[in-house]
Amino acid sequence: MFIISYKLPYEKLDATIELLAINDIYNVFYENPLEITTDNYGYGYLEKEDEEIILKVAFEGEKEGLDEFKDNLKAILKMDYINVEENNYDYTTYDFPAIHLDEKYVIASPDEEFEGKTKINFISQGAFGTGLHETTQDILKLILNTLDMKEKSVLDIGTGSGILSIAASMAGASKIVAVDIRDVEDEVMLNASLNNLNNIEAVIGNILDDETLVKDNFDWIFINIGGEETKMFMKYIKEHLNDNGNILVSGLVEWSFDEVKENIESYGFKLISKHQTNEWVTAVFN
Numbered sequence: 651m652f653i654i655s656y657k658l659p660y661e662k663l664d665a666t667i668e669l670l671a672i673n674d675i676y677n678v679f680y681e682n683p684l685e686i687t688t689d690n691y692g693y694g695y696l697e698k699e700d701e702e703i704i705l706k707v708a709f710e711g712e713k714e715g716l717d718e719f720k721d722n723l724k725a726i727l728k729m730d731y732i733n734v735e736e737n738n739y740d741y742t743t744y745d746f747p748a749i750h751l752d753e754k755y756v757i758a759s760p761d762e763e764f765e766g767k768t769k770i771n772f773i774s775q776g777a778f779g780t781g782l783h784e785t786t787q788d789i790l791k792l793i794l795n796t797l798d799m800k801e802k803s804v805l806d807i808g809t810g811s812g813i814l815s816i817a818a819s820m821a822g823a824s825k826i827v828a829v830d831i832r833d834v835e836d837e838v839m840l841n842a843s844l845n846n847l848n849n850i851e852a853v854i855g856n857i858l859d860d861e862t863l864v865k866d867n868f869d870w871i872f873i874n875i876g877g878e879e880t881k882m883f884m885k886y887i888k889e890h891l892n893d894n895g896n897i898l899v900s901g902l903v904e905w906s907f908d909e910v911k912e913n914i915e916s917y918g919f920k921l922i923s924k925h926q927t928n929e930w931v932t933a934v935f936n
């Protein structure tokens with residue numbers, strides 16, 4: 651496949667995609683010029699509308715037809731491309747660099763090797779949880795190095811790519827239920843199988859609305875969604891934790907941590923440890 655890139659102002663994006671569609675060219679994609687913002691409780695996103703954008707058009711024909719396709723695009727778009735590259739990867743998967751969590755653990759693709767380190771095999775298909783974010787990294791380090799997961803059952807709320815479930819399984823958890831409101835099942839199961847783990851079950855849906863989705867109780871509940879969502883889930887968490895069970899919570903920002911902590915404590919839990927990287931706080935409650 652060949653990818654032909656064009657640079658254009660953001661406000662021309664919709665009209666350009668429409669123009670291509672009128673000419674039967676649909677294999678078009680772009681990266682959102684998003685700015686990550688923070689609000690009272692955590693993440694937010696702003697589309698940066700004054701930004702230039704890179705629009706990519708995929709050509710799936712043989713190399714011999716490429717010049718004709720480019721001429722056709724020029725006639726339609728009335729502009730020159732900035733780049734053409736051959737890309738034999740599925741563009742719905744994203745390459746990412748190996749992430750060295752610490753001196754013991756690395757997250758990387760199955761074909762890379764790092765001597766002396768334990769590798770978490772990982773292929774991203776776009777869900778949150780590549781290990782790049784501070785919150786994910788802090789939780790992973792705790793699960794892999796510090797917390798007692800041996801023979802414990804785990805509920806991973808907002809599992810995304812499933813990376814926390816995979817770490818829990820590697821750390822000795824007996825059974826993990828990985829839940830998300832988005833359909834991440836394929837990604838979770840792919841990454842579990844890349845690490846030869848078969849004790850992770852993916853559950854997709856809104857567990858707050860549908861009580862039939864998760865019926866068990868657990869020794870650990872992980873939640874890395876945000877402060878507001880943590881508060882929203884607290885009654886559920888209380889009801890689904892075993893006696894003496896623990897909560898591992900992240901995605902909290904330092905300016906609302908105390909408020910979220912008080913909320914968690916109002917359900918009878920005690921803060922055991924608190925960890926912070928930049929503004930992001932991760933905490934364990936019992």
Ligand SMILES: C[S@@+](CC[C@H](N)C(=O)[O-])C[C@H]1O[C@@H](n2cnc3c(N)ncnc32)[C@H](O)[C@@H]1O
Nearest residue numbers: 778779786808809810814829830831832874875
């Ligand atoms: C910040 S990501 C965390 C991903 C991964 N657990 C990690 O720690 O890197 C939050 C995830 O929670 C999911 N999510 C948001 N609201 C949810 C809800 N009400 N129930 C279940 N999952 C939810 C999102 O789809 C997303 O995959």
